[in-house]
Amino acid sequence: MSTIKSSDEHLTLNADGSSKDIKFQANGVEKASISSSGAFTSTTIDATKLTGDLPAISGANLTGVGVAGISSSADATAMTITSAEKIGIGTATPICLVELEHSNTTALSGDGDDSAINIHNTGGVNAISTISFSGGDHNGDGNLAGIYAKHTNVTENSETTDIGFKTSVNEAQVDNLILRGDRGLSQFTAKAWVRYGGTSSTIAVADSHNVSSVTHQQVGIYRINYANNLANANYVSFGNDDWYGINYFNSYTTSSVQHTHLNNNWTNRDTGICTALIFGD
Amino acid sequence: MRLIYDIDGVAALLIPAPKFLETLTGTDEEKLIHIANKDLPTGTKYEIIDDDVNLPDETFRNAWTYTAGSDEKTSADLSEEDLAKYNMKENL
Numbered sequence: 001m002s003t004i005k006s007s008d009e010h011l012t013l014n015a016d017g018s019s020k021d022i023k024f025q026a027n028g029v030e031k032a033s034i035s036s037s038g039a040f041t042s043t044t045i046d047a048t049k050l051t052g053d054l055p056a057i058s059g060a061n062l063t064g065v066g067v068a069g070i071s072s073s074a075d076a077t078a079m080t081i082t083s084a085e086k087i088g089i090g091t092a093t094p095i096c097l098v099e100l101e102h103s104n105t106t107a108l109s110g111d112g113d114d115s116a117i118n119i120h121n122t123g124g125v126n127a128i129s130t131i132s133f134s135g136g137d138h139n140g141d142g143n144l145a146g147i148y149a150k151h152t153n154v155t156e157n158s159e160t161t162d163i164g165f166k167t168s169v170n171e172a173q174v175d176n177l178i179l180r181g182d183r184g185l186s187q188f189t190a191k192a193w194v195r196y197g198g199t200s201s202t203i204a205v206a207d208s209h210n211v212s213s214v215t216h217q218q219v220g221i222y223r224i225n226y227a228n229n230l231a232n233a234n235y236v237s238f239g240n241d242d243w244y245g246i247n248y249f250n251s252y253t254t255s256s257v258q259h260t261h262l263n264n265n266w267t268n269r270d271t272g273i274c275t276a277l278i279f280g281d
Numbered sequence: 282m283r284l285i286y287d288i289d290g291v292a293a294l295l296i297p298a299p300k301f302l303e304t305l306t307g308t309d310e311e312k313l314i315h316i317a318n319k320d321l322p323t324g325t326k327y328e329i330i331d332d333d334v335n336l337p338d339e340t341f342r343n344a345w346t347y348t349a350g351s352d353e354k355t356s357a358d359l360s361e362e363d364l365a366k367y368n369m370k371e372n373l
Contacts, residue, residue, distance in 0.1 A: 229367060
């Protein structure tokens with residue numbers, strides 16, 4: 001083995017001439033070189049021999065580098081994964097599993113160019129895009145899965161806002177308001193419904209939506225109490241029963257409505273099965 | 282369990298909706314108290330009775346009257362958080 005060695009002074013390899021490179025060969029074949037401009041080129045790099053930090057490298061030069069399937073042309077931080085395994089896009093300090101942060105103040109365009117998230121399906125006429133929520137405990141309490149949007153201001157945009165979510169300031173400007181959880185209601189879904197019936201001794205609520213209780217007040221007179229109040233008392237009611245179906249609603253309030261059932265001689269009558277359906281705001 | 286209370290001199294029975302009960306926490310009695318606070322006007326006197334309590338003859342249902350028993354309760358205000366949850370804006 002031959003060795004070029006300098007113990008007391010720097011060892012200089014000098015390719016003395018314009019545009020002359022320093023080349024390293026093995027068995028007559030070039031394996032590495034240092035160009036006159038300082039660029040180091042090697043046929044391979046044994047990463048196990050590397051120590052220390054890599055220098056800052058532009059993402060534009062990292063195409064194809066890293067985990068297969070990920071490419072980047074960014075030249076600034078676009079995504080951060082914290083030590084807590086939280087992913088931040090537009091933020092280096094994500095507060096949840098995935099957080100997107102931006103300061104966009106531009107109105108949405110047709111394809112959502114200015115959206116934080118855009119799902120674009122290229123499937124043609126039968127294209128379907130879905131966001132799904134799943135889990136093991138759906139009790140209708142609205143705690144497991146949901147979409148929560150909180151704004152300090154909302155500007156109506158009838159062209160792009162098909163569904164709006166409850167805001168802290170101006171619900172009226174949202175085209176179709178959807179409230180939290182299982183009470184997610186709009187003007188085109190039932191605000192409340194209930195199937196109940198019986199006398200004071202036998203009365204029961206078989207099933208319901210947005211109903212907290214039913215009060216048997218007198219013979220044939222029941223009051224349906226809503227779990228969540230309606231926005232106003234100008235709502236629509238429809239009822240039926242398993243006797244003659246003669247029934248009516250009155251005493252409409254935002255929190256309840258009275259439902260009365262009658263016999264065919266127009267006297268009040270307790271009925272085994274009563275149904276009520278409510279639409280409104 | 283049910284609630285019994287007075288409406289204009291006639292005893293009324295309030296039956297909770299099972300689906301709504303599922304959303305509440307606590308004992309059955311605590312759930313009924315919560316419903317009383319929610320669905321009865323504040324200050325209403327009421328009692329919680331078991332489902333198997335024998336009630337009077339239904340023939341005279343409209344003559345039933347509520348009489349205070351040994352465990353009479355009074356409906357109270359809901360918390361502001363509950364008022365907001367139940368969209369009871371007029372009480373906030």
